[in-house]
Amino acid sequence: MSAPQLDRRTVLRAAAATGGAVVLSGAAGAPWASAAPVTSKRVYVLVIDGCRPDEITPESTPNLHALRAAGRWFPQARSMPIAETIPNHVMMMTGVRPDRSGVPANSIYDRARQEVRTCGEPTDIVFPTMLERLRERGLTTGSVLSKDYLYSVFGTRATYRWEPFPLLPVTNHALDVFTMSALRTMISEADPHLVFANFGDIDRFGHSDLTGSNLQVLRRTALTSTDAQIGSFVSWLRTRSTWSSTTVVVLADHSMDWSDPDRLISLTRAFKGNALLEGQVAIADNGGADVISFLGRSADRSRALAEATRVALATPGVLSVRTTAQLRLGAKAGDLVVYCKSGYRFSDPDLYSNPIPGNHGHPATEAIPFFLTGGAVRPAVLSERAATIDVAPTIAKIFGLSAPRDGFDGVARV
Known part of the structure; x- marks a missing residue:
């Protein structure tokens, strides 16, 4: 309708x-x-x-x-x-x-x-x-x-x-x-x-x-x-x-949640130098969450998303990683959603990309x-x-x- x-x-x-x-x-x-x-x-x-x-x-x-x-x-x-x-x-x-x-x-x-x-x-x-x-x-x-x-x-x-x-x-x-x-x-x-x-x-x-x-x-x-x-x-x-x-x-x-100036997370930096990830993903910064879309070859998708999950979870300030299918976000929403912990915020692709301390989009909010x-x-x-x-x-x-x-x-x- x-x-x-x-x-x-x-x-x-x-x-x-x-x-x-x-x-x-x-x-x-x-x-x-x-x-x-x-x-x-x-x-x-x-x-x-x-x-x-x-x-x-x-x-x-x-x-x-x-x-x-x-x-x-x-x-x-x-x-x-x-x-x-x-x-x-x-x-x-x-x-x-x-x-x-x-x-x-x-x-x-x-x-x-x-x-x-x-x-x-x-x-x-x-x-x-x-x-x-x-x-x-x-x-x-x-x-x-x-x-x-x-x-x-x-x-x-x-x-x-x-x-x-x-x-x-x-x-x-x-x-x-x-x-x-x-x-x-x-x-x-x-x-x-x-x-x-x-x-x-x-x-x-x-x-x-x-x-x-x-x-x-x-x-x-x-x-x-x-x-x-x-x-x-x-x-x-x-x-x-x-x-x-x-x-x-x-x-x-x-x-609403607020982050300290020194608690920024950049997955762009975390993925740098990784052959499966650098240049192969796009990241949409959402303050309390990063939305990751894989852009590479279909044959590499499973390995790359598993690697992205591993690297993200090893990054300080990251709380959890969910697939967009698990969250029922629809076909246009990319592949993964990475949530930050309370008191942190994402800033991608650069550390100055998100200067706003107050943010939402993660479990803390x-x-x-x-x-x-x-x-x-x-x-x-x-x-x-x-x-x-x-x-x-x-x-x-x-x-x-x-x-x-x-x-x-x-x-x-x-």
Whole structure:
């Protein structure tokens, strides 16, 4: 099933609480101002990008802490490897692993193009998302995604979408205050049944070096700001007529780990001088993981991958090596995934290639906050190992949608 072809979109320019205007686009013919009252059920998925579960405390994030304590909470929740932004967001909206969704990882070696590229094109998603499936049922959906590449990869799948603006230089994301303004505007003006929102501030500050006191303050400030905005948003939702049938899903796509300056790993250097490996592999650096693709003769593949595994495991800072088949990352994801230990980071092909101390994509950053709140949610603390991939089947169960032909890989958490 492919995404609907939406060549024409209507545009709504609405006043925003932050001043100026929020520009929303909608599929041609889409209803505005709550004109699709098929059901009173509402689901809002709020992704707090890069948030660690131990950062939700009464002191630093009192609103999130209170919502979690009064909601349906999964303390053992995990992101899915490779724990990067794009694949985890796609898994949230599809409920299937990357080999079925078509999105293997943020950085992949594309054999067809013979180059390392960044995944994030609309055509990468080959599996129907909940944004489309609800539309097929006559319901409306919305996307409010703070990162420019997330906005791009989900394309026009939602009935309504917000193009992040203004974008900060370098990070290419809109601050959470603008994202929240757009979210409220979309609900006020279009009232979609499902809204998928990403808040990127915590992640962007999280990639900074927290060994300095000033940056620690910035990280705490980002946590406090995002917490206050989400707390205010939920309080606002409580005033709406649909609150009793509303579910708010709050989670992160991954958490964050920090490396010391002297704990860099370069597999390019480790493979240098090895006849089976030097010049025979491509490495896509993912911070917490290196993705290795073998480029040599087919007859040498087995020996070369075994050698790459041996050399990698002997390299200081390396935690483990997995095949992309074991991780179900899809045909485009190369051959091996090498994870680093907590406190380390990969930097390939050179030691200066990855100067960012904060990173994710490895087991140290799998633990995430994950809880449900809202008028339709009964409080509970559950020991199940919930994951980002469980969001789509949860949405499907709430709205009474059947599972796709081959089923979801995730599990409904309501």
